[in-house]
Structure formats: structure tokens, C-alpha cells
Amino acid sequence: MYHANIPARDLTGRRNCLARAPADCWGCQARRNGLCEGATPDELRAIEGCKWGDREIGAGGDLFGIGESCDSVYNLVEGWMFLYNILEDGRRQILHFALPGAVLGFHPGWGAMTTYGVQALTDSVVCVIPRKALEPLSKRYPGIGMRLAWLISRDNSLAFDHLTSIGRRSARERVAHLLLELYVRYYAQWPGGRIDEMQIPVTQEHIGDAIGLTLVHVNRVLRDLRQEGIVEFHYRRLRILDPDGLIDVAGLDPQLAMAWMSRRPIE
Amino acid sequence: MYHANIPARDLTGRRNCLARAPADCWGCQARRNGLCEGATPDELRAIEGCKWGDREIGAGGDLFGIGESCDSVYNLVEGWMFLYNILEDGRRQILHFALPGAVLGFHPGWGAMTTYGVQALTDSVVCVIPRKALEPLSKRYPGIGMRLAWLISRDNSLAFDHLTSIGRRSARERVAHLLLELYVRYYAQWPGGRIDEMQIPVTQEHIGDAIGLTLVHVNRVLRDLRQEGIVEFHYRRLRILDPDGLIDVAGLDPQLAMAWMSRRPIE
DNA sequence: CGTTAAGTTGATCCTGCTCAAGGTCGGTGG
DNA sequence: CCACCGACCTTGAGCAGGATCAACTTAACG
Numbered sequence A, B: 001m002y003h004a005n006i007p008a009r010d011l012t013g014r015r016n017c018l019a020r021a022p023a024d025c026w027g028c029q030a031r032r033n034g035l036c037e038g039a040t041p042d043e044l045r046a047i048e049g050c051k052w053g054d055r056e057i058g059a060g061g062d063l064f065g066i067g068e069s070c071d072s073v074y075n076l077v078e079g080w081m082f083l084y085n086i087l088e089d090g091r092r093q094i095l096h097f098a099l100p101g102a103v104l105g106f107h108p109g110w111g112a113m114t115t116y117g118v119q120a121l122t123d124s125v126v127c128v129i130p131r132k133a134l135e136p137l138s139k140r141y142p143g144i145g146m147r148l149a150w151l152i153s154r155d156n157s158l159a160f161d162h163l164t165s166i167g168r169r170s171a172r173e174r175v176a177h178l179l180l181e182l183y184v185r186y187y188a189q190w191p192g193g194r195i196d197e198m199q200i201p202v203t204q205e206h207i208g209d210a211i212g213l214t215l216v217h218v219n220r221v222l223r224d225l226r227q228e229g230i231v232e233f234h235y236r237r238l239r240i241l242d243p244d245g246l247i248d249v250a251g252l253d254p255q256l257a258m259a260w261m262s263r264r265p266i267e
Numbered sequence C: 001c002g003t004t005a006a007g008t009t010g011a012t013c014c015t016g017c018t019c020a021a022g023g024t025c026g027g028t029g030g
Numbered sequence D: 001c002c003a004c005c006g007a008c009c010t011t012g013a014g015c016a017g018g019a020t021c022a023a024c025t026t027a028a029c030g
Helices: A041-050 A131-140 A143-168 A171-189 A204-211 A215-227 A243-249 A254-262 B041-050 B131-140 B143-168 B171-189 B204-211 B215-227 B243-250 B254-262
Strands: A053-057 A062-064 A072-078 A081-086 A092-098 A117-120 A124-130 A231-234 A237-240 B053-057 B062-064 B072-078 B081-086 B092-098 B117-120 B124-130 B231-234 B237-240
Touching (some): A041 A131, A053 A062, A081 B143, A092 A143, A092 B143, A143 B143, A171 A215, A171 A243, B041 B131, B092 B204, B131 B143, B143 B204, B171 B215, B171 B243, B243 B254
Antiparallel strands (some): A081 A117, B081 B092, B231 B237
């Protein structure tokens, strides 16, 4: 049973039922994911040993903002977050949606400022690993460095997909593409979830900011897709009625679309 | 002296003078960059020992195409390359320009197909390191895994910048932004190069494909910038006449713009 | 000096933005 | 249980940034 009534807080800080899934749903795999994925018991103990502790962030709160210095690496244990950039005049670009298992805050220019911010979409929990502990840790357990490299390169690969989408696809294609991505990642995280009733803790404005459109236009595209009986997205509920149709609208090779689901770590 | 007349081949395969800079210019720092950056003599020997050899790629040639399987990691030693994606109908998105020192071909889904291609802008040389050698290498020398992670996260950071640019900036801002990026990276690679005469082996079509515009519109924007006396970009020659003006057009915080130049590795 | 890639410019069209006004959902407080 | 409120969604009208199509010019190489 997935959607037991465990309340959480949304962006406004009010209780709502949008993030109702139990901890076991939002974060079940997290401790086995991210940096700990495929780790030996020894490594797990070492990581546990050097971590500072967990940090909770309410929905709408920032893990860190743009331009802050950041001396830790975070392993997202529970909840959804997103990475973003904001220009002077308020235009916002969402760079990445982070699901449990994501590694956050590892960026070049260590002492220096971050060039993006991280905000919680739902109430979230991150495991804090001080930056200083990382290097000795990777010296003792060499697998950790490679696993980090692999995780970041996976995110990079997603960023490349987004670049292609924003740079060269039409609004319709972009929306379809993002919904598919969210579905695939949701499903990889919580297999068994139903395709016709997913809780994606994201508004239409988030979607627009992620794919370089205005919320108004995103809404129009979603209306069309709804009228065509392909998907429904309404108040953070995603229902994919016609998966093949959606893949078609996205302009994806159906085979490639399936390959998305099978990105597994080294070995 | 930087621009000695050592010919290379351009996209058409003809000799030209666009890549005239001597090997010492295009690739001088490469063997000290990338995976080898900051490596101890021991590590250097180990990397040298397990590499398969160098591979040369003529301008316009592919290091690997989209959908090929790729069982090696490449260290770009000499030349410029770019990562790209092509949609079914021919639309192309350039994901990243790679300069000497770049690590190429490290991507998730190892045995699986690549999701992007890599093409040479100038005659290039890469050092080939078999994928199988990488893991034992990183076990023996833990620093290598972390260095890899750092390198990839630097590329990721650039991809985030590009996402922000394409998603939320106007055509004018995007062009200015990319020219600044190319200048900064060029300068970091070949300090001492003149700001009013840089050889950037990239056409206006490449620029368009990198920032999600048509070459026609890129041309119009460049015409405006030229008429305003800010930059000239003509036949792969970039001249920045008014750096502050360019930073202003890009809508960048001047201080942040300078910070770009100082991304250094861990420790 | 011919050839070809690359750059340039104009006219026209269309996708997606802006501005503005409602409508709906869901949580809260009476 | 109902009324209220704020966040979120929805729709229309008009506009504009950038795309498309097409023709022409220029630079660089052989």
C-alpha cells in the first residue's frame, strides 16, 4: 500500500496531502542509494562513522542558496528537492529534480560559492557528510571516488538531455519529455507505483521553469494533451493515460525510452 | 609567440589556417591537465602504463557517434572537440565544447550505448584509457576517482550554466554569455593570448547549435554587437573590443564573471 | 582564379510570451 | 459542516522574439 495518510508540508508550509506517501515510499531506497549504493558493509560503517548527522528541511526551504559557501556533501535520504538558478530580474531556471539517493553539494570550486541553489519540494531529510571527511574516506575506500564520479556523470547525462530538450525541442515535445522523465525516475524509485495515479510534488510553474517555458504556456500544452487523452496533470497528480502516445509526442525512440530505466552503476 | 603557421584541417578536411596554433599552444597543458592534473609521479606512470595509446582524429571526424558503445575513457590531449546530440529530423544540440585536458567518454550505463556523440573541431589527439583499466587504477590510486568526480562535476556545472542560458536568457544574452565562456576557457588554457585576436575554431552555426538559436539569428545578434563596438566574430576569429560591455550584455555580475576563471581542483 | 564553406541580409510567419481576468482546489478556522 | 483564503490552475487577446525561406556576398583554400 503506497499512499497511507502521513501528512507533510508543501511549499506554503501548510499541511497537505500532496506528499502523503509514507517515509517508506518517498525514501525507502535512499539508504541503499547514492553514495551507499553497492557499498560494502565496511564502507557503509565508514560513511556512517564520519557523517555529521541528518538535517531536515521543510518543503519550500533551502538546503543552500545561490552564492553560499558549502563545506559539506549531502545525500538525499527522503523527499524531493530541486536545483535552481535565479537571474537578477527573477527569471528562474530549474536545473535538476533530485530524488532520494541523489548526492547534492559536490561542486567544483570547493571553498568558493555555489553557483546554484537547492530547495525542498517536500519535507526532506539529507545526510550531511563534511567535505573534509570525503578525501580520507575515498583514500581508505577507493570505490567511493568512482561511485561519486558515476553518480555525477549520471546527473550530467540528465543535464545533457535537458539541454537538448530546451535547445531544440518544441514546447509540446519538452513537456512530454519531462513528464516521461519524471515518470521513469519515479518508477525506478518506487516500482509498483501506478501509472495512472502518481504524486509528483511539482507545480506547473516548476515544469515551466525546468523546460524554459512560462507557466501559462505549460498549462496550454497540458490542456491539449489532456484533451487528446494522453496525460492529465493536475494539482501535482500525474496520470499517464496513453504511454505510447506520450512517447510519440516527445519524439522519442520507444526503445531508447525504455533504456532510460536501465541505467545501472558500474558493475 | 602563439600563432606560428602549423596547419591543421578544418571541418571540410581542407587545410586551413584557422587552427594554425602550434601543438604547444593547443595542447601544451593537456598532459598536465585532465586525469593527470595534480597527479603524483607514481600515478602518472601508472596511467601511462595502462593506456592503450593515442588516437588522432581529423577535424570533422567523430571520436564516437551517438548510440555507439564505448569501452574507453579519453583524455583530450590536443585540439578542440564538441559533444552533441542530434534528433531524428536533424536538429542538433551542442552540449559542450571540450578543450585540452577534458575527460571524454565517461558516462553512465557502461556497456550500453552513448547518448551523445563527440566530434573534432580541429585535428585532435586523445589518449585512450580502456575502461577496464580504470577501476583497478582507481583502487591502487584513490586520488584518481576523486579527480574524475571533480572533473565531471566541473563539466556538470558548465552544463547548468548552459541550461540557465538557453532556458531563461534572450538571444543577445546567450550569445554574449557563450562568447565570454569561450574567452575565459581559452584564456585559462593559453594565458597570454590576446583578447582582441583569438582563434576560436567554431562557426556561427556551432554557436547557434550550442545556445539553441538558428545560425541566421546568431548572425543578426553578432551584427548588432559588432555595430555597437562590443565584439567581432568573423570566420572563427573572436575579437572582444569592449569586455565590460560584453559582460553587461550577458547580464552577468562582473565579479562572478571573474570568478569563472578561478575554478581550481580540490586542494 | 575557381570552388566551397561560411557569413549576411530581407521578407514573412508562427511559436510562445505578456498582460489580465476568472476559476478551482484544499486547508484552516469558525 | 461551511465560509473563507491563498496557492494553483485556466483561458482569452494581443504582441514580439526568433524561425523559416531564399537570395546574395565574402573569405579561405587549392
